[in-house]
Amino acid sequence: MGFGLAIGVFGVVILAHAAYSTIQYRGLLKILEEEFSGPPVNVVVELLLGLGFCMCAALSVPGKFLSIHPDSEENRIVSLPANLDFMIFNHRGKVFPSETGLKLKC
Amino acid sequence: MVGAAEEAQLNRLENQVDNGGGGAWEYLCLVRKLKVRRSEKVLKHGLSILNNPNKRSKLGGDEWTLHEQVAIAAIDCQCLDVAKGCITALQAKFPESKRIGRLEGMLLEAKGLWGEAEKAYSRLLEEDSLDQVIHKRRVAMAKAQGNISGAIEWLNKYLEIFMSDHDAWRELAEIYVSLQMYKQAVFCYEELILSQPMVPLYHLAYADVLYTLGGLENLQAAKKYYASTIDLTGGKNTRALFGVCLCTVAIGQLSKGRSKEDKESSDLQSLAAMALEKTYKQKAPSKLPLLTANLRNLKLLS
Numbered sequence: 001m002g003f004g005l006a007i008g009v010f011g012v013v014i015l016a017h018a019a020y021s022t023i024q025y026r027g028l029l030k031i032l033e034e035e036f037s038g039p040p041v042n043v044v045v046e047l048l049l050g051l052g053f054c055m056c057a058a059l060s061v062p063g064k065f066l067s068i069h070p071d072s073e074e075n076r077i078v079s080l081p082a083n084l085d086f087m088i089f090n091h092r093g094k095v096f097p098s099e100t101g102l103k104l105k106c
Numbered sequence: 107m108v109g110a111a112e113e114a115q116l117n118r119l120e121n122q123v124d125n126g127g128g129g130a131w132e133y134l135c136l137v138r139k140l141k142v143r144r145s146e147k148v149l150k151h152g153l154s155i156l157n158n159p160n161k162r163s164k165l166g167g168d169e170w171t172l173h174e175q176v177a178i179a180a181i182d183c184q185c186l187d188v189a190k191g192c193i194t195a196l197q198a199k200f201p202e203s204k205r206i207g208r209l210e211g212m213l214l215e216a217k218g219l220w221g222e223a224e225k226a227y228s229r230l231l232e233e234d235s236l237d238q239v240i241h242k243r244r245v246a247m248a249k250a251q252g253n254i255s256g257a258i259e260w261l262n263k264y265l266e267i268f269m270s271d272h273d274a275w276r277e278l279a280e281i282y283v284s285l286q287m288y289k290q291a292v293f294c295y296e297e298l299i300l301s302q303p304m305v306p307l308y309h310l311a312y313a314d315v316l317y318t319l320g321g322l323e324n325l326q327a328a329k330k331y332y333a334s335t336i337d338l339t340g341g342k343n344t345r346a347l348f349g350v351c352l353c354t355v356a357i358g359q360l361s362k363g364r365s366k367e368d369k370e371s372s373d374l375q376s377l378a379a380m381a382l383e384k385t386y387k388q389k390a391p392s393k394l395p396l397l398t399a400n401l402r403n404l405k406l407l408s
Contacts, residue, residue, distance in 0.1 A: 069340075070304060070338065070339075071338065071339050071340030071341075071342065072340075073110060074109065074110055074111035075109050075110070075111070076109065076110050076339060076342065077107050077108065077109060077110075077305060077306065077307060078108050078109060078110050078113045079108045079113070080107065080108075080276070080305075080307055081107060081108065081140070081141040081142070081273075082141060082142055082143040083273050083276065083277055084141055084143060084178075085238075085239055085242040085243070085246070085273060086242055086245060086246045086249070086273070086277050087143065087178075087182065087246060088215075088246050088247075088249055088250035089181055089182060089184075089212070089215055089216040089250065090216075090218070090250050093182070093183065093184065094184050098146075098183050098184060098185055103153075103157075103187070103188065103191075104153060104156060104157065104176075104188050104191035104192060104195075105157045
């Protein structure tokens with residue numbers, strides 16, 4: 001997780017650097033009085049790199065993803081809850097010998 | 107709703123605690139969360155925590171929840187003095203509490219003193235007439251005394267007020283099925299499916315009751331609901347697969363004299379038969395010849 005976090009921080013730093021480069025480029029174009037058609041190629045490459053790093057970090061940092069399929073092996077419903085509100089106590093368990101010696105002390 | 111992963115975790119914790127490893131408190135919390143009824147184990151391990159002053163003080167405020175859980179488990183296992191001890195301890199801590207009044211009522215029920223329990227519950231209901239759990243305990247008491255029609259009456263009155271309580275609908279459906287009043291059971295299961303459409307077990311139970319009722323429309327509806335169960339479980343529910351096959355056979359027998367023009371897709375039953383074969387090959391290969399012979403007799407397999 002530390003490694004993922006480091007990659008995420010690195011990706012954010014790359015994006016910030018790309019933003020700074022674009023602002024500087026625009027300033028340069030204002031001096032040269034040309035139009036701003038789009039960021040230069042290296043800034044675009046930087047942006048894509050930053051996107052890649054941030055995505056890797058976002059997928060690895062939060063931890064294991066849980067399954068959402070209702071019929072997957074770990075999610076399938078095995079039994080319904082036992083309806084404890086309607087539990088009755090005069091069942092046949094009364095005649096089974098329960099463990100004697102079970103006492104609540106104090 | 108107990109999922110497969112949760113059940114595996116519960117069993118693992120149970121084994122661990124039974125064989126002397128730690129983790130009793132996590133086991134008890136999981137039992138409480140999943141609402142399973144494992145009273146003997148809860149009683150044994152709960153008492154082991156409560157009788158050990160170190161572990162008790164570690165729980166802090168949760169020890170009273172544990173007292174309640176152990177009290178109910180003790181009542182279920184008929185260790186009435188343990189239950190009385192827990193309830194006394196709880197009463198000392200929380201006097202004038204309705205939850206404890208309920209526990210006392212349950213203790214009276216377990217002792218067989220139905221009249222006194224009824225009086226205790228009526229007194230609690232006078233204070234708060236909308237307490238759901240006390241209403242349900244009254245239904246349970248009627249059921250325990252064998253007065254099933256009284257239980258049905260109470261339960262219907264309860265459901266008129268609290269229509270969204272699906273546990274109660276399920277209980278009513280099971281009571282009707284036990285009395286073979288299948289039409290009313292069908293109504294209850296329909297309410298259940300309406301409120302929780304993604305639980306395959308309700309679809310399966312509904313299809314079972316429809317198949318039991320019989321008649322062409324019921325059989326066709328049953329086949330549809332078996333199919334929806336197969337859909338919701340990804341084809342892994344063997345009972346639904348068998349249901350589809352048997353419904354098709356029964357429909358075929360009923361509509362033998364009628365026109366066979368509306369022969370709906372006969373893919374469903376052959377696919378179900380093939381899926382059954384595959385499941386048996388995987389899980390019970392020794393029974394596969396029996397299955398294949400039966401399916402051939404029913405003309406579901408070529």
